[in-house]
Amino acid sequence: MAEFVFHDANLWNFGLPDPEESEAAVALKGSSDQEIKAWLAFARTGGFQLPSSNHSLPQKLVDAFLVLKYYDDLLILHWVHEAQPTGNTEGDASSTGRYWCTSCLRDKPHGYKHKDDWRREEKEHEETYFCMHRGKLESTDHGFVCAFCGINGPDESHFASHNVYACESQGGKRFSCKRRCDMVTHLDKVHGVYDRSQREKVATMWKYCIPKQAWACGFCVRTFSTFPERLKHLQGHFENGMTLDNWDNSKVIQGLLEQPALKEAWKAKVANLGLEAETRPLVWMDTDLKDLQRRLEMGPLAAWENPEALVDAAFTAYLSQFE
Numbered sequence: 001m002a003e004f005v006f007h008d009a010n011l012w013n014f015g016l017p018d019p020e021e022s023e024a025a026v027a028l029k030g031s032s033d034q035e036i037k038a039w040l041a042f043a044r045t046g047g048f049q050l051p052s053s054n055h056s057l058p059q060k061l062v063d064a065f066l067v068l069k070y071y072d073d074l075l076i077l078h079w080v081h082e083a084q085p086t087g088n089t090e091g092d093a094s095s096t097g098r099y100w101c102t103s104c105l106r107d108k109p110h111g112y113k114h115k116d117d118w119r120r121e122e123k124e125h126e127e128t129y130f131c132m133h134r135g136k137l138e139s140t141d142h143g144f145v146c147a148f149c150g151i152n153g154p155d156e157s158h159f160a161s162h163n164v165y166a167c168e169s170q171g172g173k174r175f176s177c178k179r180r181c182d183m184v185t186h187l188d189k190v191h192g193v194y195d196r197s198q199r200e201k202v203a204t205m206w207k208y209c210i211p212k213q214a215w216a217c218g219f220c221v222r223t224f225s226t227f228p229e230r231l232k233h234l235q236g237h238f239e240n241g242m243t244l245d246n247w248d249n250s251k252v253i254q255g256l257l258e259q260p261a262l263k264e265a266w267k268a269k270v271a272n273l274g275l276e277a278e279t280r281p282l283v284w285m286d287t288d289l290k291d292l293q294r295r296l297e298m299g300p301l302a303a304w305e306n307p308e309a310l311v312d313a314a315f316t317a318y319l320s321q322f323e
């Protein structure tokens with residue numbers, strides 16, 4: 001189990017921006033990575049300081065680049081991608097949007113005005129990119145090759161040239177991120193993979209998705225066998241006016257227990273509890289159900305799980321409320 005459980009807070013070892021840096025990162029949210037890099041390079045040459053400089057950037061962005069120019073591109077891009085708006089920036093995450101991220105409901109609830117922004121965040125919660133996901137060596141028909149550039153039989157000095165220790169050292173904590181573009185940047189900046197198509201190919205191979213078998217809704221008791229199905233369903237709720245207040249984590253658990261692989265085992269469990277439990281669905285109060293939810297979403301897929309163990313875990317979580 002343990003190898004599949006990770007918490008977003010551990011995914012980045014980098015520093016967090018202070019309030020001024022956060023605000024600057026928010027200001028850059030509408031710009032592409034390429035634009036940001038180009039303007040940073042310009043700012044670092046002292047471009048914005050020249051009294052006669054003829055650039056067409058709004059003052060707000062000029063100020064942001066002047067604040068951020070002292071940091072590494074990769075770190076800045078990370079801050080920009082993660083930036084939570086401090087004001088009511090159009091189109092960004094806020095407390096007033098119509099589409100709510102269902103993974104962040106507990107910790108930092110926020111919604112989006114536009115469904116595409118919301119969909120992107122929901123998707124990011126499903127995927128993680130890990131540097132050297134399967135190690136620095138890759139086994140192929142022609143023997144072992146470098147996982148970064150693909151050369152045959154790389155030795156330690158070759159790996160040193162890729163600066164692998166930047167990612168191997170810190171107690172096994174490898175660089176990871178939620179967006180492919182961040183991994184592409186990382187391969188460029190940290191590991192010296194200068195060929196863009198190679199970077200993109202490698203980043204794609206380092207994508208990791210939690211192997212889930214089921215997804216559920218918190219507005220109604222439903223189970224889905226694919227992520228897009230769930231997304232479409234949730235979108236319908238939001239467009240019919242459902243909000244954060246209508247979300248119920250109990251329904252998520254109930255829905256997940258209805259997945260075909262668990263349904264019978266859960267029915268048998270409930271049957272042992274007597275009639276009342278059969279007619280009234282159990283309620284899991286709003287304690288931290290994330291780990292239970294994750295296990296139920298993965299279902300009895302892993303060797304160490306089986307339907308009985310999973311329904312027992314759900315029932316134990318239910319009982320623990322009364323302790």
Ligand SMILES: [Zn+2]
Nearest residue numbers: 101103104121
């Ligand atoms: Zn979220």
Ligand SMILES: [Zn+2]
Nearest residue numbers: 131167175190
């Ligand atoms: Zn790395």
Ligand SMILES: [Zn+2]
Nearest residue numbers: 146148149150
């Ligand atoms: Zn290499």
Ligand SMILES: [Zn+2]
Nearest residue numbers: 217219220222
């Ligand atoms: Zn629903």
